Amino acid sequence: MTRLDLYGPVHKGLRALLFDTAAHVARTEFASAEETVAALTAVRRARHFLEGHIEHEDHDVMPVIARLAPELFADLEADHARVTGLEQELDRIVERVEAAHAAERVALGRKLCERFTRLVAEHVIHMEREESQANRVLWAHLGDGELAALEGKIVGSIPADELAGWLTLMLPATNLGERAGILARMSTVVPAEVIDRLTSEARWLIGPEGWDATVAAVASLRNAESIGRPA
Numbered sequence: 001m002t003r004l005d006l007y008g009p010v011h012k013g014l015r016a017l018l019f020d021t022a023a024h025v026a027r028t029e030f031a032s033a034e035e036t037v038a039a040l041t042a043v044r045r046a047r048h049f050l051e052g053h054i055e056h057e058d059h060d061v062m063p064v065i066a067r068l069a070p071e072l073f074a075d076l077e078a079d080h081a082r083v084t085g086l087e088q089e090l091d092r093i094v095e096r097v098e099a100a101h102a103a104e105r106v107a108l109g110r111k112l113c114e115r116f117t118r119l120v121a122e123h124v125i126h127m128e129r130e131e132s133q134a135n136r137v138l139w140a141h142l143g144d145g146e147l148a149a150l151e152g153k154i155v156g157s158i159p160a161d162e163l164a165g166w167l168t169l170m171l172p173a174t175n176l177g178e179r180a181g182i183l184a185r186m187s188t189v190v191p192a193e194v195i196d197r198l199t200s201e202a203r204w205l206i207g208p209e210g211w212d213a214t215v216a217a218v219a220s221l222r223n224a225e226s227i228g229r230p231a
């Protein structure tokens with residue numbers, strides 16, 4: 001039986017963002033002011049999503065893990081401290097790159113590339129730990145209704161423009177079933193016209209064919225739910 005996965009889809013979006021950003025930084029010629037600005041903008045965007053993600057986990061999911069599995073909580077908390085420390089180091093490098101002259105920028109750009117790659121590696125390992133070990137704990141102790149309520153609490157706390165950004169990240173990075181699940185659960189609490197607005201960029205990235213398939217999958221999920229519901 002497929003369980004509601006709080007981590008998987010959002011982590012797929014974050015991994016796509018991390019890999020794309022790492023590739024962008026790697027091909028950047030830091031002697032070029034223009035390329036440097038574009039790379040720093042990409043790094044700041046990735047930072048923004050990573051920070052928001054850890055905040056939501058710390059605020060809404062980690063207290064549940066702390067209650068159910070204190071040892072795993074300690075491991076995940078140590079992971080969060082480690083990646084946050086790396087992110088802060090990255091912020092300082094970004095500031096130095098911004099203030100540097102062309103020659104100095106090349107050396108700092110190399111450092112930025114190295115540290116960003118390390119951040120990607122740490123995040124990938126950390127996210128895998130959550131997807132396997134934390135999900136195992138959540139699935140053993142909570143029903144899908146409780147997990148959906150937790151997801152709803154997180155989604156409900158995100159301002160609309162930020163939520164649109166998350167959907168732009170997650171929907172193109174997930175498979176059809178996951179994408180349809182996200183939208184079907186959202187459609188129970190968010191009006192269709194708002195979902196249309198929030199998904200405009202994701203729709204464009206997925207393309208008309210992929211989006212038509214998504215809409216059909218959402219409809220069949222909602223249909224299956226209403227059949228399962230008592231009259």
Ligand SMILES: [Fe+2]
Pocket residue numbers: 054057080126130
């Ligand atoms: Fe985490």
